[in-house]
Amino acid sequence: MPELPEVETVRRGLAPVLEGATIERVELRRPDLRFPFSNRFAARLKGRRITALRRRAKYLLAEIDDGAVLLMHLGMSGSFRIEKEGARASRPIAGETLYYGTPKKDAHDHVVFHLKRRPRVVYNDPRRFGFMLLIRPKELDTHPLLLELGLEPTGNELSAEALAPRFAHRAAPLKAVLGDQRVIAGLGNIYVSEALWRAKLSPRRAAGTLVRSDGRPTERLQRLVGAIRAVIADAIEAGGSSLRDYVQASGELGLFQHRFAVYDRERKHCHRCGGTIRRIVQSGRSTFYCPSCQR
Numbered sequence: 001m002p003e004l005p006e007v008e009t010v011r012r013g014l015a016p017v018l019e020g021a022t023i024e025r026v027e028l029r030r031p032d033l034r035f036p037f038s039n040r041f042a043a044r045l046k047g048r049r050i051t052a053l054r055r056r057a058k059y060l061l062a063e064i065d066d067g068a069v070l071l072m073h074l075g076m077s078g079s080f081r082i083e084k085e086g087a088r089a090s091r092p093i094a095g096e097t098l099y100y101g102t103p104k105k106d107a108h109d110h111v112v113f114h115l116k117r118r119p120r121v122v123y124n125d126p127r128r129f130g131f132m133l134l135i136r137p138k139e140l141d142t143h144p145l146l147l148e149l150g151l152e153p154t155g156n157e158l159s160a161e162a163l164a165p166r167f168a169h170r171a172a173p174l175k176a177v178l179g180d181q182r183v184i185a186g187l188g189n190i191y192v193s194e195a196l197w198r199a200k201l202s203p204r205r206a207a208g209t210l211v212r213s214d215g216r217p218t219e220r221l222q223r224l225v226g227a228i229r230a231v232i233a234d235a236i237e238a239g240g241s242s243l244r245d246y247v248q249a250s251g252e253l254g255l256f257q258h259r260f261a262v263y264d265r266e267r268k269h270c271h272r273c274g275g276t277i278r279r280i281v282q283s284g285r286s287t288f289y290c291p292s293c294q295r
């Protein structure tokens with residue numbers, strides 16, 4: 001499943017093609033993805049210009065010149081491909097030959113954005129858990145999908161001071177609280193494990209222990225915030241991880257997966273202390289950590 005750094009990588013890959021582009025037409029090859037396309041979806045986008053491509057948590061937000069916002073989510077297996085005119089006939093682009101997991105099939109190309117004097121942008125999604133919705137800008141804060149999103153892990157609002165009231169008095173383990181979209185938006189299972197390792201904190205530790213009795217953050221919480229930022233920044237820089245079914249918008253695979261410190265490294269040695277990485281299951285999801293140096 002694409003996580004936040006992958007979505008940001010996709011955004012960065014797509015932005016040079018989409019920003020400022022005029023949509024000649026949108027080709028919908030089926031009536032729905034996870035949700036049906038709205039009635040006038042293609043008609044509303046035809047001839048419109050995309051003014052900006054932003055991201056919030058794991059959502060891509062294309063701002064349209066009539067004030068609408070195209071909200072896109074990659075679901076479990078969604079990816080975008082940038083396709084130059086004639087490229088398919090001469091030579092397949094990397095995205096079609098380099099893949100991880102199931103081969104990309106044309107049958108899974110569900111949406112094609114035909115752009116004026118620019119390459120086509122093709123959305124492929126074998127499992128169809130992704131979706132595209134046209135919403136009004138005033139819905140950005142009130143839409144059910146966006147309403148309860150917590151702090152953006154790459155944004156300025158993420159700080160120990162902002163997290164302290166959300167952690168205070170909570171007996172729930174750090175893993176569960178950090179994975180809660182209402183606390184921090186888009187920090188997935190992989191990056192929660194990685195951030196906790198960097199911060200030397202056990203995923204089982206109660207979240208409330210990172211807040212002092214006067215409500216101020218402890219040094220541990222400061223360290224955790226630094227670790228979250230660093231883990232996400234490194235992953236974005238590495239081009240996103242690619243565990244399965246995921247291809248960067250440029251057609252290249254991410255390079256981050258072999259650099260995980262703990263994720264998917266059960267019984268391997270901890271790079272920091274030489275201890276043995278353990279896997280435990282919390283709220284039905286795997287957590288990886290080093291019991292020797294994460295306390």
Ligand SMILES: [Zn+2]
Pocket residue numbers: 270271272273274275290291292293294
């Ligand atoms: Zn260790």
